[in-house]
Amino acid sequence: MKLEWEEYGDTTLLSLSGEFSIDQSDRFQRSCQEYLDRGIINFVIDLAGVTQVDSAALECLLWLQDMTSSHSGRVRLVADSEDVATVLRITRLDQKFEICSTVEGAARSLR
Numbered sequence: 001m002k003l004e005w006e007e008y009g010d011t012t013l014l015s016l017s018g019e020f021s022i023d024q025s026d027r028f029q030r031s032c033q034e035y036l037d038r039g040i041i042n043f044v045i046d047l048a049g050v051t052q053v054d055s056a057a058l059e060c061l062l063w064l065q066d067m068t069s070s071h072s073g074r075v076r077l078v079a080d081s082e083d084v085a086t087v088l089r090i091t092r093l094d095q096k097f098e099i100c101s102t103v104e105g106a107a108r109s110l111r
Contacts, residue, residue: 002049003031010073011042011110013103017049022056032064041073044106047084058091065097074098076106 001018012035020028032043043064047053065075077099079085088094100106 001027003028005031005035007040008107010040011044011107012040013044013046013107015046015049017051019052020047020050020057020060021052021054025056025060028057028060029063032060032067036067036071041068041071042110043068043073043075044078044103044110045075046078046103046106048078048080050081050084053084053087058087058093061093061097074110076100076109078103078106 001016001020001024004015006013014032035043045061045064061075061077068075075097077088077097078101079088079099080101085099088097088099098109100109
């Protein structure tokens with residue numbers, strides 16, 4: 001999985017591509033923790049390039065939601081891929097996260 005970061009004040013955009021699975025979960029959490037340690041509390045996670053997600057990936061997203069919430073931050077997911085959106089819907093995580101169709105919409109919702 002490829003991780004690309006862009007920072008905007010206390011918000012960061014994380015674009016993911018490839019398979020988001022147990023093999024990448026530690027790397028994802030370590031990277032996010034580094035940003036949390038630097039005071040970044042709002043995350044836009046762009047899942048548009050993700051080809052596959054598993055339960056470990058979903059747990060990572062829930063972990064990030066909990067971590068940001070404890071610092072009064074927020075997480076927005078961008079899931080324009082029907083496959084990823086279906087997984088979020090089936091697991092009912094679409095009720096836990098605010099899911100946007102575009103990065104711009106997700107960023108606007110954090111203002």
